[in-house]
Amino acid sequence: MIQRKQTLWLLLSVICAGLTFKFPFYNGTVNGTEGVAGADMNAASNIWLTLLTGAVAALGLITIFLYKNRKQQLQLTFLGLIASVGLIALYASYIREFHTGGIAITAILSLLVVVGFFFALKGIRRDQKLIRDLNRLR
Numbered sequence: 001m002i003q004r005k006q007t008l009w010l011l012l013s014v015i016c017a018g019l020t021f022k023f024p025f026y027n028g029t030v031n032g033t034e035g036v037a038g039a040d041m042n043a044a045s046n047i048w049l050t051l052l053t054g055a056v057a058a059l060g061l062i063t064i065f066l067y068k069n070r071k072q073q074l075q076l077t078f079l080g081l082i083a084s085v086g087l088i089a090l091y092a093s094y095i096r097e098f099h100t101g102g103i104a105i106t107a108i109l110s111l112l113v114v115v116g117f118f119f120a121l122k123g124i125r126r127d128q129k130l131i132r133d134l135n136r137l138r
Contacts, residue, residue, distance in 0.1 A: 006077075006123030010064045013080070013116030016109045017043075017057035021050075025091050025110060028101015040104075041094060049094070052087050056080060056113060063120075070131075074124045081117040088114065 024040035043053035059080040066073040088110050095103075 004067065004123065004127070006073075006120040006127070007064055007067065009116045009120035009123060010060045010077070011116075013084070013113045013120070014057050014060040014064075016112040016116065017053055017060065017084075019106075020053055020109050020113075023106035023109060024104045025107045026095055026098060026101060027104050028098040030098055039098070039101075041091070041098070046094060049087070049090060052083065052090060056083050056087055059083065060113075060117070070124055070128055074121065074128070077117055077121045077124060081114065081121060084110075084113045084117055 020043040022042065024042045026041040028039060030039045041049075043049050059076060063073055063076045063080060066076065091107075091110065
């Protein structure tokens with residue numbers, strides 16, 4: 001259901017994960033004999049980054065449609081949160097391939113994926129608590 005807050009947070013995560021394929025996480029000069037100036041590292045620059053980013057985006061998209069099964073939605077959202085934190089760690093490990101450079105401003109997109117999953121997790125837990133309280137009143 002689109003009117004739930006966690007659906008909007010998950011949609012934000014999916015959109016930001018998709019945008020990381022286009023926008024760079026890191027700009028700099030790649031290590032090597034000559035060095036490639038102006039090299040960018042984004043989600044499409046490495047096979048492992050591509051696979052993990054695609055998995056995070058697919059996980060978020062699948063989780064949106066599991067609104068009837070809150071327990072499974074909670075588990076998959078937590079898995080997406082862990083995978084998105086792992087994605088940032090993978091980006092950090094690939095930064096060592098660069099000789100000089102800096103983190104791009106569009107690296108915020110990767111952080112927004114984590115934020116989206118975190119707030120979706122909070123929203124799902126809030127829904128579960130609300131349902132438990134309503135069942136207790138019956």
